[in-house]
Amino acid sequence: MAICFLFQPPLKPINIPPSSTKRAPIFRCxxxxxxxxxxxxxxxxxxxxxxxxxxxxxxxxxPGFDFLGAAVDGxxxxxxxxxxxxxxxxxxxxxxxxxxxxxxxxxLFNCAGIAAIAVLKMLHIRSFGISLKLEKGLPxxxxxxxxxxxxxxxxxxxxxxxxxxxxADQLILAGLESxxxxxxxxxxxxxxxxxxxxxxxxSYEPLELKPLVFPSNQELFFILVSPDFEAPTxxxxxxxxxxxxxxxHVWNCSQAGALVASVLEGDVAGLGKALSSxxxxxxxxxxxxxxxxxxxxxxxxxxxxxxTISGAGPTAVAVIDNEEKGKEIxxxxxxxxxxxxNLRSVAMVKRLDRVGARLVDSCPR
Amino acid sequence: MAICFLFQPPLKPINIPPSSTKRAPIFRCxxxxxxxxxxxxxxxxxxxxxxxxxxxxxxxxxPGFDFLGAAVDGxxxxxxxxxxxxxxxxxxxxxxxxxxxxxxxxxLFNCAGIAAIAVLKMLHIRSFGISLKLEKGLPxxxxxxxxxxxxxxxxxxxxxxxxxxxxADQLILAGLESxxxxxxxxxxxxxxxxxxxxxxxxSYEPLELKPLVFPSNQELFFILVSPDFEAPTxxxxxxxxxxxxxxxHVWNCSQAGALVASVLEGDVAGLGKALSSxxxxxxxxxxxxxxxxxxxxxxxxxxxxxxTISGAGPTAVAVIDNEEKGKEIxxxxxxxxxxxxNLRSVAMVKRLDRVGARLVDSCPR
Numbered sequence: 087m088a089i090c091f092l093f094q095p096p097l098k099p100i101n102i103p104p105s106s107t108k109r110a111p112i113f114r115c116x117x118x119x120x121x122x123x124x125x126x127x128x129x130x131x132x133x134x135x136x137x138x139x140x141x142x143x144x145x146x147x148x149p150g151f152d153f154l155g156a157a158v159d160g161x162x163x164x165x166x167x168x169x170x171x172x173x174x175x176x177x178x179x180x181x182x183x184x185x186x187x188x189x190x191x192x193x194l195f196n197c198a199g200i201a202a203i204a205v206l207k208m209l210h211i212r213s214f215g216i217s218l219k220l221e222k223g224l225p226x227x228x229x230x231x232x233x234x235x236x237x238x239x240x241x242x243x244x245x246x247x248x249x250x251x252x253x254a255d256q257l258i259l260a261g262l263e264s265x266x267x268x269x270x271x272x273x274x275x276x277x278x279x280x281x282x283x284x285x286x287x288x289s290y291e292p293l294e295l296k297p298l299v300f301p302s303n304q305e306l307f308f309i310l311v312s313p314d315f316e317a318p319t320x321x322x323x324x325x326x327x328x329x330x331x332x333x334x335h336v337w338n339c340s341q342a343g344a345l346v347a348s349v350l351e352g353d354v355a356g357l358g359k360a361l362s363s364x365x366x367x368x369x370x371x372x373x374x375x376x377x378x379x380x381x382x383x384x385x386x387x388x389x390x391x392x393x394t395i396s397g398a399g400p401t402a403v404a405v406i407d408n409e410e411k412g413k414e415i416x417x418x419x420x421x422x423x424x425x426x427x428n429l430r431s432v433a434m435v436k437r438l439d440r441v442g443a444r445l446v447d448s449c450p451r
Numbered sequence: 452m453a454i455c456f457l458f459q460p461p462l463k464p465i466n467i468p469p470s471s472t473k474r475a476p477i478f479r480c481x482x483x484x485x486x487x488x489x490x491x492x493x494x495x496x497x498x499x500x501x502x503x504x505x506x507x508x509x510x511x512x513x514p515g516f517d518f519l520g521a522a523v524d525g526x527x528x529x530x531x532x533x534x535x536x537x538x539x540x541x542x543x544x545x546x547x548x549x550x551x552x553x554x555x556x557x558x559l560f561n562c563a564g565i566a567a568i569a570v571l572k573m574l575h576i577r578s579f580g581i582s583l584k585l586e587k588g589l590p591x592x593x594x595x596x597x598x599x600x601x602x603x604x605x606x607x608x609x610x611x612x613x614x615x616x617x618x619a620d621q622l623i624l625a626g627l628e629s630x631x632x633x634x635x636x637x638x639x640x641x642x643x644x645x646x647x648x649x650x651x652x653x654s655y656e657p658l659e660l661k662p663l664v665f666p667s668n669q670e671l672f673f674i675l676v677s678p679d680f681e682a683p684t685x686x687x688x689x690x691x692x693x694x695x696x697x698x699x700h701v702w703n704c705s706q707a708g709a710l711v712a713s714v715l716e717g718d719v720a721g722l723g724k725a726l727s728s729x730x731x732x733x734x735x736x737x738x739x740x741x742x743x744x745x746x747x748x749x750x751x752x753x754x755x756x757x758x759t760i761s762g763a764g765p766t767a768v769a770v771i772d773n774e775e776k777g778k779e780i781x782x783x784x785x786x787x788x789x790x791x792x793n794l795r796s797v798a799m800v801k802r803l804d805r806v807g808a809r810l811v812d813s814c815p816r
Contacts, residue, residue: 153705288709296709296721329694335731338700339707340518344653344661346708350715356661366700 137447140238143231157439173215185222198240204260229397234275282442304352358391377427384422502812505603508596513729522804538580550587563605569625594762599640647807669717723756742792749787
C-alpha cells in the first residue's frame with residue numbers, strides 16, 4: 087500500500103472534548119453492538135490507507151493504583167490499516183508485525199487485531215476488509231502499556247479510515263476488549279493511550295472517565311528506567327494484598343487525592359511526593375524487582391520529586407520538571423539498577439503526552 | 452468586659468496564604484513548645500478584648516473519610532477572650548458558657564480552654580491571664596465539628612489578642628491538642644474550621660495540609676439535616692471495618708480522586724456523585740442512624756447531587772448549587788427522617804465558608 091504523505095506526526099490530533107466524556111457516560115462495548123448490525127447504516131471509507139500512532143502510558147501511579155494513568159510523549163506503537171479486497175469483508179488480516187517476534191499474527195490473539203475488529207463491529211462495517219500492519223515501538227511486558235498502545239493505535243486507525251465516526255469513549259471500549267483478553271479489564275492504560283494526558287477511571291459500569299488536565303504552561307517529565315528483567319506477571323499480581331487495614335486505606339486515599347490535586351494544579355513536586363507515597367502496592371511489588379528499592383532511593387537522592395513502579399513493572403518511573411536534570415537522575419537510576427539489582431537498564435526522559443492516539447499519515451480515497 | 456464595637460462579622464478575616472501552608476510543613480504541637488518557654492520573647496497584647504467566630508465543618512465526605520473536610524458558612528461557635536488580672540498569668544479561666552449545659556468550665560476539659568492554653572504556650576505568654584467566654588452555636592455530637600469550632604475560635608481569639616503571631620498551621624496544631632483529648636487526633640474538622648474552604652489532610656508527621664480552592668465563581672450549598680438522635684460514637688467507630696478488600700479500596704480511592712478534582716473544578720454535580728459513592732464507611736454506619744438510607748434516597752430523588760453522613764453523624768449532608776432547590780431538598784429529607792426513621796429533624800441550607808475562623812469584634816489596648 088502506497089504511503090501518500092511523508093510522515094509528519096501528528097498530522098491530525100484527534101479532537102476529544104473533555105466535557106463530552108464527562109457528561110455522556112456510555113456503556114460497555116459488548117452492549118453497544120449486539121443487535122443492530124444489519125439495520126445500522128454502514129459508513130463509507132474516506133481513506134484507502136491510514137497510519138496512526140499511540141503513546142506509551144504509565145499506570146498504577148503509586149496511590150493511583152488501578153484508576154489513574156498518563157500518556158508519555160514520543161514513545162509508542164504505530165498501526166497502518168488499508169482497505170484490502172483480498173480480506174473477507176468485515177474482517178481484519180494482519181499483514182506484518184515489526185519490532186517484536188513474540189506477537190501472534192492471528193488478529194483474534196493480537197491486541198491491535200482485537201481492537202480493530204471491535205471498531206469494525208461498532209461501525210457495522212460489512213462491505214470492506216482490512217489489512218493491518220503493526221510497528222511495535224514499545225517492548226512487551228515493560229510496564230509501559232505496550233498492549234494498550236497497540237490497541238489504541240489500531241482503534242484510532244480503523245475509526246479514521248471510516249471517517250472518525252466514533253468518539254474517544256467508544257475507542258477506549260474497543261481497546262478494553264483487547265485489554266480484557268490480554269491483561270485484564272482495566273482502562274488505566276488504554277484511556278490515556280487514546281486520550282492523552284492524565285485520565286482518572288471513575289467507573290466501569292458504565293465506563294466513566296475524567297480527564298485531568300495538567301496545566302499547559304507547566305513542564306512535566308517522566309524518567310523511565312527499564313531494566314533487562316522480566317517482571318513475573320503472576321507473581322506481581324499474587325503480591326497484591328487481598329485485605330488492607332483502615333489506616334493504610336485512609337493514607338493511600340488521601341495521597342490519591344493529593345496526587346489528583348497536584349496534577350490539576352501543575353504541582354510537579356506535590357505530584358512526585360504523592361506518587362512516592364503508596365503504602366499498599368509498591369511495598370509488596372518492589373522487592374520482586376531486583377534493585378527497585380535502591381533505584382527509588384537513588385532517584386530521590388538525585389533530585390527526582392518522586393519515584394515508583396510503572397504499571398506492574400519492571401520499569402521504574404520518576405518525575406521531574408526539567409529535562410537535563412531528568413537525564414542526570416536517569417543515569418543515577420541506571421547505576422543503582424546495576425549496583426543494587428545486578429541488572430542492566432535503559433533510561434529515557436519523556437514529556438507528558440497531551441494528545442493521545444492520533445493519525446500520522448493517510449491516503450484519501 | 453465591654454464590647455467596644457458592634458458585631459459585624461467578619462471584621463477582619465485571617466490572612467492565610469495557601470502557599471505558605473503548602474511549602475512550610477510544620478511539626479506537631481508538643482514538639483514546638485517543649486523547651487523554650489523561658490528564653491522566647493513574650494509578645495504584648497494588642498487588644499484587651501477579642502471576639503472570634505469559627506464555622507461548623509463537614510468531615511468524612513464519603514470516600515474522603517478521615518482526610519477531607521469543609522467549612523460551612525453562617526453556623527458555628529463564638530469565643531470571647533479578655534485580659535484578666537484576676538486570672539493567674541499564663542492561665543485561662545472560663546467565665547461563661549452559653550448555648551450548652553453539658554460542657555465543663557474547667558479549661559483543661561473544655562475544647563475552647565484546651566486550645567486557648569495551647570496557644571498561650573506556643574506564644575510563651577507568662578505575664579497575662581485570660582478569661583474566656585464560649586457561645587455555642589453548634590449542638591454537641593451532631594457531626595458538624597462542634598468541638599473543632601470551639602477550639603478554632605478559641606485559638607484564633609487568643610492569637611489575635613497578642614497580635615496574631617501564629618500562622619494557620621500552628622492554630623490547627625493548637626486545635627489538634629483539643630481534638631485529641633475530646634474526639635481523637637484528626638484534623639479534618641479543625642483544619643477547615645481554622646482555614647475555611649476545603650482542606651485535604653496529607654499527613655500528620657509532620658502535619659501537612661492542602662487547601663483545595665473551590666472556584667469563587669461557583670456556588671456550593673450544603674443541605675444539613677440533623678435528626679433528634681444521638682449517634683452512639685462508640686458504635687459508629689466500632690462499625691468501621693478493620694480490613695478492606697482491594698476492589699473496594701481501589702473504588703474508594705478513585706472516588707476520592709474524583710471528589711478532589713470536582714472540588715478544584717467547581718463541579719458540584721461531580722462532587723455530589725463522588726461523595727455519594729463510598730462503599731466502605733457509609734454502608735456500615737448508615738444503618739445505625741434510623742432512616743438515613745431513606746433520607747439519602749429522598750435527597751437524590753429530590754435533585755441533590757449527592758448525600759452522605761456528615762462526620763460520624765447523625766446529620767445527613769447533601770449538596771446542590773442552588774439555595775431554593777436546597778430548601779426543597781431539605782424538606783424532603785426531613786420528611787424521610789420522620790417517615791423512615793421516626794425521627795424529627797431540622798434542615799439548614801448553608802454556603803461553603805471560604806474564610807474560616809475570624810475575628811468579629813475587638814477592643815484595642
